[in-house]
Amino acid sequence: MKKEKYNFECEVFDSIDLLPKEIQQLLAVAEDQLNYSYAPYSNFLVGAAAQLENGEIHAGCNQENASYPLCICAERVALYNVGSRHKDFIITAMAITAHNPRKTLNEPCMPCGACRQVIQEFEQRQNSPMDLYLTGDSGKIIKIAGIKNILPLSFNINNLI
Secondary structure (H helix, E strand, O other), X not given: OOOOOXXXXXXXXXXXXXXXXXXXXXXXXXXXXXXXXXXXXXXXXEEEEEEEOOOOEEEEEOEOOOOHHHOEOHHHHHHHHHXXXXXXXXXXXXXXXXXXXXXXXXXXXXXXHHHHHHHHHHHHHHOOOOEEEEEOOOOOEEEEEXXXXXXXXXXXXXXXX
């Protein structure tokens, strides 16, 4: 038997002011999406914004349903928004933020497993990783360079062909 180790690498920013202006704007768009989130069951609001290589931004927010499996996360709404509007595209960065009115989120919101898999598919589709910027209500901002850092063993097209 052989053991393998997979490391998680990221950059941590203590203030939004340390980020480039275009990323600050991307985070602001994601935060604005919290206003459109529909989360009457969990009260966990999530906003996401994806920036294309041409600077265009597409956003999304989570949408819950009484039939829980039909809920969709903000990340997937934003990504499918891009995919349904652009045949050829490259997403360079994605911002994800969350808010829970019951408590302050001092840690960044990480994508769930399903969203990580969808992000992986988009990176594979565009043949390019995207930077992920994650934040909560306050505290640090985490930058992850490509989904492989938090989904090192993904299911992908190579498993199917």
